[in-house]
Amino acid sequence: NTVMTQSPTSMFISVGDRVTMNCKASQNVGTNVDWYQQKTGQSPKLLIYGASNRYTGVPDRFTGSGSGTDFTLTISNMQAEDLAVYYCLQYNYNPWTFGGGTKLELK
């Protein structure tokens, strides 16, 4: 199976910070990677699809990049409502696999 390794597992941030988190695939997955945001007690929400495409209604402070095995989600100008766990997902190979998540917490 394709292992998606996210780093860091948690980050302590302040409002206004620029936040960068990473996702590394164990094999080449092209650009078949999504990013999801999950707040406590809620279902995951799609942010980025196809590695770099912002989904409808997602603020432009969220940017996805990468291809092959290395992917990045950047949040410029972090807001309090962005506190959540972020997951990457690869859908290039069966089974589709998620990363372990990066949790954003307030400093």
Place this chain on the structure above:
Amino acid sequence: QVNLLQSGAALVKPGASVKLSCKASGYTFTDYYIHWVKQSHGKSLEWIGYINPNSDYTNYNEKFKSKATLTVDKSTNTAYMELSRLTSEDSATYYCTIVVYYGLGFAYWGQGTLVTVSS
């Protein structure tokens, strides 16, 4: 608007089975594949598999092949997932979600169903 309404929380005994439902509305039910995702408490997400409501074709994560059975009822626009021979490892929240087209991602999610396996 697209809505996926899942059945309520379930408390089931070890060894038993449970059938979860996901009622779709706001779109043509047979247009989009329905996927299921597991999230154990405080843990990450696991993809279980999907069903094509138009053909009943299923594709499972090998890990869940003997655990989950995906079906649909086109007359009620409802997808089902039956989990069998339940153990404590199956205690989790289960989500249904749809892919509008391959490459777009899981754009719509149900609210999740919490399954607790306990005697």
